[in-house]
Amino acid sequence: MKRALYEQLQAATAAGASAAVVTRLADGAQSLFDGERWEGGLELAGEQRAAVHRMLVANRSGMLAGAENLFVRSYARPPRLIVVGAAHISQFLAPMAALAGFEVIVIDPRRAFASAERFPGVTLIDAWPDQAFERLKLDATSAVVTLTHDPKIDDPALIAALGSPAFYVGALGSTRTHAKRAARLTEAGLGDKVGRIHAPVGLDLGGRAPREIAVSILAEVIQVRYRGEAA
């Protein structure tokens, strides 16, 4: 590995970011992908880049499918689930996601809801989501789900998440609620990205209780993490 690339990988992992290194076995040419940018001398086709991206999100290493001799090594941090809204569903979702291996962060500027009593053992940030995201630096292994039911708080979170490399963005609300939300976000200039939002959020498991909705959200996040958006 070239020194410059190694130092970039060191810097990325030391900063808590995720990165993947692709090596062409024939000649040792390499490139590094940090979820947003590519560095290094090995040129990959668009399709191959997308495949490496999916492997990084899933923290998988191995031969790149469909390529002759490209080896991918993923250095991914544990996946993060960032829950916007210290709501009833969040009280179930946070511990479930922690058990499933996610680093869970709950954000809500409404201090009355974002209390340690309601979320024991959970990282709570009582700030506005766009400000909290600046500190958290959403990356390729981050998932964001908005659950406040208040567009005043959900919208800025979605705007920030859609501008980030987060692998999953979901928003609670009915189809009707989401249509209005999509119109607002389109007006805010995000028309090309609104389609990334999973809404209504979660897999259709049929349950409606908060704890069941939490399961469906967690299931969808895991599905997208391993299968990609096409799933």
Add this chain to the structure above:
Amino acid sequence: MRRREASRGGAGDDELSASRIYHEAIKALATAAIGHGALAAPDGRALVDNPLCGDRVEMEVNLSGGRIAALAHQVKGCLLCRAAASVIGKHAAGADPGDIERISMGVSQMLEKQAPPPAGWQELDAFVPVHGHRSRYRCVELPFQALLAALRAAGEPR
């Protein structure tokens, strides 16, 4: 996934009352965001929030001869909160803490008791329809509380 949201009251009622409170003048004031920003060297600063809805107002003031020489605010909040901060941005310069105290009281009386809006700050008329929507009073009052707190901070020895 198909799921209906639990409705809090009739959706129709919500929309009707929302259109009464969030009329054009309120939207225009909120969008104008008069006074939005930060001061280079504020004499007083305060951050107040509403823990139930998440609205946050950061207010900074500079005083000169006991009167407001400059102010700046940054609001994370609903339309009502942003609109009220905008009215402050338009009118507060030149006022002394006593004036602001009086205007702030006048705003609360207007909201709670349907008193006429305080004289001199004409744009406060836009908030008259908020009377009766008790849960929203604090949205309008929050920027005034932030300004009063910033003025108190400016008066304290540093």
